[in-house]
Amino acid sequence: MRILVYGNSGSGKSSYAKAVAARQGLAHLDLDAIVWEPGQIAVQRQPQEIAASLQAFIDSEDCWVIEGCYGELVQTAASHCTELVFLNPGLEACLANNLRRPWEPHKYASMEAQNSMLAALQDWVAAYYTRDDAWSYAAHRRIFDAHLGAKVEHPVLVRTDEV
Template sequence: MRFLVFGNSGSGKSTLAKQLAAQHELALLDLDSIVWETGKVAVQRPPDAIAASLAAFLSEHSCWVIEGCYGELVQAAALHCTELVFLNPGLETCLEHNRRRPWEPHKYASKEAQDQMLENLQAWVTGYYQRQDQWSYRAHRQMFDSFAGPKSERLSGNTVA
């Protein structure tokens, strides 16, 4: 099994990915962990380092769950997945999930530091449906629609069925 879970920030990707990984005893990769510099907020790693980290994960694990919103990485991982899951619960759900998000110590030094980024995150999430970049609804929709293998789109809820 190789699940690829993607969607907007706050859509429930991390929650679902953790559930799938635990239920099926799969390796788990949060794409945030390879995109951003460790210990730095919103500082992206060089593209070649990101690609190398993804390639290393894929070569080290035959069964996995990968989750994230990064279109170019989702496309790269989609070439190897056995099931694609697009979380698309709508803007208000994503915004609410972000407001209730617990502290993510792997991303922020403190809950306060995380909360200081909330306004910027919410603005970015709100732009999901208007942006034209690889991290937009348009790009995610195109990837989902063109994927020929097993796939599902979840408009609400993020628990394992």
């Protein structure tokens, strides 16, 4: 079982992926862990380092759940997954979820540091349906529509006890 969970920030990817990983005993990779420089806020690693980290995870684990919003990485992982899960609960749900986001110590030194980035995150999330970059709705939709394997789209927030 290799499950790929993706969508906008605040769509519930981390909660969904953690619940599936725990329930099924799967290795879990949050793509944030390989995209950003450790201990630095919003400093992206070199693309070749990111790609190598993703491939190393895929090669080292037989069963996994990977989650993230990064279209180019989602596209790469999609060719290895047995199930594609697109979380698409809408803009208002994503914005509201981000306001309730607990402290993520693997990303930020403190809750204050995390909250200092909230306005920028909300602006970025709000543009999800209008921009056309690799991390946008348009890119995510193309990946979902082109995927020939098992796939599901959730247009509403999914409770973790339902996965």
